[in-house]
Amino acid sequence: MNHQALKDRCAIVGAGHTAYTRGTDRSTLDLHLEAALRALDDAGLCPADVDAVMPSASAGRCAEDFIRNLGLRDLAFSSTVHMGGASTVASIQSACLAISAGLASCVLVPAGRRGYSGERVSTGQNVKEAIMSDVAEFEAPYGNLAAAQWFAQAAQRHMFEYGTTSEQLGHIAVTMREHANLNPGALMYGKPMTLADHQSSRMITTPFRLFDCSLESDGAGALVVTSAERARDLPQPPVQVSGIGEAHGYPPTSLTHKPDMAVVRSLQLAGAKAFAMAGVTTGDLDCLMIHEGFTWYVIAGLEALGVVKPGEGGPFAAEGHIRLGGTLPVNPSGGALSEGHVSGMNHLIEAVRQIRGQVPAARQVPGCATVAVATEGNFFDASVVVLRGEAA
Amino acid sequence: MTGRPLPVPTPLTEGFWAAAREHRLVVQRCDDCGRLRHYPQERCPECTSPAWDWSPVSGRGVVYTYTRSHKPFHPAWADAAPYVVATVELDEGVRMVSDLPPEDTDRVQIGSRVEVFFDDQPGTEVTLPRFRLA
Numbered sequence: 002m003n004h005q006a007l008k009d010r011c012a013i014v015g016a017g018h019t020a021y022t023r024g025t026d027r028s029t030l031d032l033h034l035e036a037a038l039r040a041l042d043d044a045g046l047c048p049a050d051v052d053a054v055m056p057s058a059s060a061g062r063c064a065e066d067f068i069r070n071l072g073l074r075d076l077a078f079s080s081t082v083h084m085g086g087a088s089t090v091a092s093i094q095s096a097c098l099a100i101s102a103g104l105a106s107c108v109l110v111p112a113g114r115r116g117y118s119g120e121r122v123s124t125g126q127n128v129k130e131a132i133m134s135d136v137a138e139f140e141a142p143y144g145n146l147a148a149a150q151w152f153a154q155a156a157q158r159h160m161f162e163y164g165t166t167s168e169q170l171g172h173i174a175v176t177m178r179e180h181a182n183l184n185p186g187a188l189m190y191g192k193p194m195t196l197a198d199h200q201s202s203r204m205i206t207t208p209f210r211l212f213d214c215s216l217e218s219d220g221a222g223a224l225v226v227t228s229a230e231r232a233r234d235l236p237q238p239p240v241q242v243s244g245i246g247e248a249h250g251y252p253p254t255s256l257t258h259k260p261d262m263a264v265v266r267s268l269q270l271a272g273a274k275a276f277a278m279a280g281v282t283t284g285d286l287d288c289l290m291i292h293e294g295f296t297w298y299v300i301a302g303l304e305a306l307g308v309v310k311p312g313e314g315g316p317f318a319a320e321g322h323i324r325l326g327g328t329l330p331v332n333p334s335g336g337a338l339s340e341g342h343v344s345g346m347n348h349l350i351e352a353v354r355q356i357r358g359q360v361p362a363a364r365q366v367p368g369c370a371t372v373a374v375a376t377e378g379n380f381f382d383a384s385v386v387v388l389r390g391e392a393a
Numbered sequence: 394m395t396g397r398p399l400p401v402p403t404p405l406t407e408g409f410w411a412a413a414r415e416h417r418l419v420v421q422r423c424d425d426c427g428r429l430r431h432y433p434q435e436r437c438p439e440c441t442s443p444a445w446d447w448s449p450v451s452g453r454g455v456v457y458t459y460t461r462s463h464k465p466f467h468p469a470w471a472d473a474a475p476y477v478v479a480t481v482e483l484d485e486g487v488r489m490v491s492d493l494p495p496e497d498t499d500r501v502q503i504g505s506r507v508e509v510f511f512d513d514q515p516g517t518e519v520t521l522p523r524f525r526l527a
Contacts, residue, residue, distance in 0.1 A: 123464075123466065125466075125467075135432040137398075137401075138400045138401065138402070138403075138406060138432070139400070139432050139489070139490065140490040141398045141467075142397050142398055142399055142400055142521055143397075143478060143490050143491045143492045143521070143523070144397070144462065144466070144467065144469070144470050144476060144478050144492045145478045145490050145492075146398075146466040146467050147466040149464075149466075150460050150462055150466065150478055153460035154458040154459060154460050154478070154480055155458070157458045157459060157460055157503070158457070158458040158503065161458070161503045203463070204461075204463045204475075205462075205463060205464050206460045206461065206462040206463065206464060206478075207460050207461040207462075207463075208460075209460075252438070254432050254434075255432075255490075257457075257458075257480040257488055257490050258432075258488050262457070262458060262480075
């Protein structure tokens with residue numbers, strides 16, 4: 002395999018999103034359509050320019066939703082990735098493949114759902130992918146029903162092996178909240194949190210307290226991907242896809258069947274592919290986005306990507322290295338814990354805007370040129386993209 | 394009290410649940426390479442053989458990890474919370490998930506020894522193999 006095949010071939014030229022809310026009377030599709038139109042507007046393009054779409058399985062979407070509502074008369078390519086929360090970055094990879102192969106020229110990538118009002122995870126209303134059938138038959142009868150319980154067991158194992166503590170998880174929650182308080186669009190803007198608040202929040206499922214869990218929110222975002230060449234003629238500063246990779250968890254049947262639940266091996270693999278393609282190391286990153294369903298996943302991500310060694314993620318976060326101004330800021334918009342849970346799309350949009358230099362000064366990473374976005378989905382599926390400004 | 398969400402066996406998994414009704418714990422064993430596997434699947438992941446049979450296992454193992462759920466994620470556990478969901482690694486190497494009985498809720502640790510017991514679900518044909526501290 003030619004690991005360089007996609008390097009800098011494509012670029013993200015448009016990004017847009019709806020408001021992130023807890024409560025909406027709109028359909029999930031309508032949120033996707035608003036996000037898509039905002040992303041196209043941001044790119045200086047219109048629906049007639051779109052010839053490919055990557056619908057989100059987690060949101061129950063199909064190409065026809067977009068074909069008919071956006072009047073796409075000449076759609077040439079569509080594919081849907083079934084990797085849960087890792088689908089968004091993996092969809093960008095498929096978009097880049099289609100563009101690089103000449104099958105498409107302008108790809109729309111929408112994501113997000115009504116995680117509060119509709120497809121809610123904690124009440125089991127979320128869309129069930131085919132891979133969930135084993136858990137439904139062999140784990141749900143025993144009360145292992147929610148993502149919080151699956152990831153809590155991974156975190157518990159991590160604590161057992163490395164001595165990771167609830168306070169360290171709390172520092173991650175507090176950092177994400179600090180960042181959200183610099184982001185007026187974040188759901189938790191204006192709601193500061195202290196470590197004591199975290200430690201006294203109610204226990205959901207050990208070791209996860211309420212503030213270890215990402216938000217259940219409504220909202221959608223979208224990106225527009227074109228060739229890097231075409232991107233130079235469009236209004237926004239191009240954000241190049243310099244490296245990208247996906248990897249699937251093994252065995253795929255359940256989180257509980259991973260030989261080592263404390264290590265996200267697929268994220269190690271996906272990260273290694275993306276970094277190798279881009280020709281960067283974690284030391285080259287100005288900023289890191291981790292789509293964190295739970296606080297623990299930030300630790301797992303830092304370790305799997307090689308920012309720190311296994312077991313060092315908790316202390317690294319507690320020492321402030323992931324705060325804005327720290328060694329490697331993580332999720333400056335507040336992430337899924339405090340901005341909103343948009344299937345990782347909000348992390349991608351923040352990465353694009355950080356590289357463009359378009360976020361408010363209070364949370365702008367100075368000279369931000371190289372950003373990695375790492376996402377997790379289903380049972381440790383993973384995908385990672387390295388984005389760079391053209392000058393980087 | 395609302396019942397648990399119950400398994401809906403498929404042709405592939407029916408033998409596991411049929412054995413459980415007889416209070417026996419079985420997993421798939423590859424006829425060709427002998428590898429044990431669970432949850433049931435068509436082929437052996439080691440040698441891709443389609444030939445397999447049900448093989449009895451000891452029902453003894455250790456808690457690989459667990460979580461104590463204070464929020465009941467289903468009405469069946471509304472009066473039982475906090476309850477423990479444990480990932481059990483059998484001595485034969487395969488993993489199974491089980492909630493533990495109430496008396497084990499505050500005693501469980503990673504590495505605790507566990508043993509199987511069979512929980513007939515009232516008013517149904519279903520028996521759930523479950524685990525408790527040994």
